[in-house]
Amino acid sequence: MGSTSRHLVIVRSVRDQHLTVAQAATRYGVCRQWVYTLLARYDTHGVDGLTPRSKAPHTTPGALPQALVDQIISLRHHLTAEGADAGALTIAWHLEHTGYRVPSDSTIRRVLHRAGLITPAPGKRPKSTYTRFQADAPNECWQADITHWHLAAGTRVEILDFLDDHSRYLLHLRTQPAFTGADVVTAMQELITTYGPPASTLTDNGLVFTARLARHKGGRNGFEKLLQAHHIHQKNGAPGHPQTQGKIERFHQTLKRWLTARPLPATTTELQDLLDRFRTWYNTARPHRALARATPATAYTATPKATPTTTTTTEWRTRTDVIDPWGKISLRYAGKLRHLGVGRAHIGEPVLMLIHDNHVITSNATTGQIIAEHTINPTTNYQRPHPRT
Missing domain, CATH: 1.10.10 (Arc Repressor Mutant, subunit A)
Known part of the structure; x- marks a missing residue:
């Protein structure tokens, strides 16, 4: 009844x-x-x-004002259209910086749910199940990677980025048709000059970052040599396991979502203009969940920076060669092929090279007689031997 x-x-x-x-x-x-x-x-x-009547109270003094509800919904639409993060935490940050009353994150989510602006994802892995790692100080670890984008004509171009692990501060964001090992070395040297050397770096196993998995071994490349010179500890993720560089992989999602919200640029110059705008926005106007709503620029300057504390290992290797008709032998050093002068008197002789960092001793592979000694100058191609004594 x-x-x-x-x-x-x-x-x-x-x-x-x-x-x-x-x-x-x-x-x-x-x-x-x-x-x-x-x-x-x-x-x-x-x-x-x-007829039974509703038990709801006649008045709800704790309810959000309609103007605030409208502002939350408006921010959601605006941020989404801009390709920016539009979650409850981000909306709360924008409300706070525009002078509005800031409700709790759960209240903002309820407003978005009622407005049909949140799509439930019950199969999504809970954030509490992730194990997160974060450097304790700025410059303790820099993550670097190369991703890609397309121009309006369909041309594929590359984007090189460096990200501070602790603060998520975007240190570098550049584009060009393709990056070589020398380009990465130049970028890293500029960053060291601007921000000081980091204690470590974390990258994947791309040949511009490391030669340890190269098909043909040729010693350390230019990036590795630069890190060694500044006593910076180099870390590389396991092959086929991008989760190790999770922060910069997630950063790429943020970057590409922002770029997708804008027309494709016609040239790399136009794309670089977009990237410069994005870097300013990302560092100074975008709150970060992992930083308690602080911006990366604020977090990067809030505490003292780490410096290199490890002693990098010295390069040791051997190489065999045959002296060419011009009295030279070849050696790959810091990612570039160097030509070491030995002398025409030894043309055609098989030789053994013992490499200790930038010091090379060359001997006749048959007799063991030392015939030349070099100290590699990384700024030149041809290497003159030490004077004979």
Whole structure:
């Protein structure tokens, strides 16, 4: 029996069967006050007055003002159109910086749910299940990688970026058709000059970053030599496991979402203009969840910076060669092929080279006689031998 019918039974037991209010309350297990209330509603509105009424309060003083609700929805649409993060944390940060009252994150989510602006993803892995790693200080670790984008004509170009692991500060963001090892060395040297050397770097195993997995071994490349010169510890992710560089991989998602919201540039110059705008926005106007809503620029300058503390290992290797018709042998050093002068008197002789960092001793592979000694100058191609003694 529905509530309306039950209420009607109680009322008619008093009106038609002439029970007292106390007798009706006892018989039907309700309080006398409730019987009086039902009788008053019946006398005023008839049977319709016995329909159960909402138990919600008549006023909700804690409800968000409609103007604030409209601002939350407006921010959601604006941030989404800009290709920016548009979650509750980001919206709260923008509300705070525009002078609005800031409700809790859960309240903002409820507003977005009611407006149909959040698509449930029940199969998504909970954030609490992730194991996160973060450097303790700025410059303790820099992550670097190369991603790609397309121009309006469909031309594929590359983007080189460096990101501070602790603060997520975007140190470098440049584009060009393709990056060589020398380009990466130049970028890293500029960053060291500007921000100081980091304690370590973390990259994948691309040949511009490391030669350790190169098909043909040729010693350390230019990037590795630069890190060694500044006593910077080099870390590389496991092959085929990009999760090791998770921060910069997620950064690429943010970057490409922002670029997708804008027309494709026609040239690399136009793309670089976009990247410069993005870098300013990312560093100074975008709150970061992992930084308690602080911006990367704020986090990068908030605490003292780390410096290199490790002693890098010296390069040791051997190489065999045959002296060419011009009296030279070749050696790959810092990612470039160098030509070491030995002398025409030894043309055609097989030689053994013992390499200790930038010091090379060359001997006749058959007799063991030392015939030349070099100290590699990384700024030149041809290497003159030490004077004979």
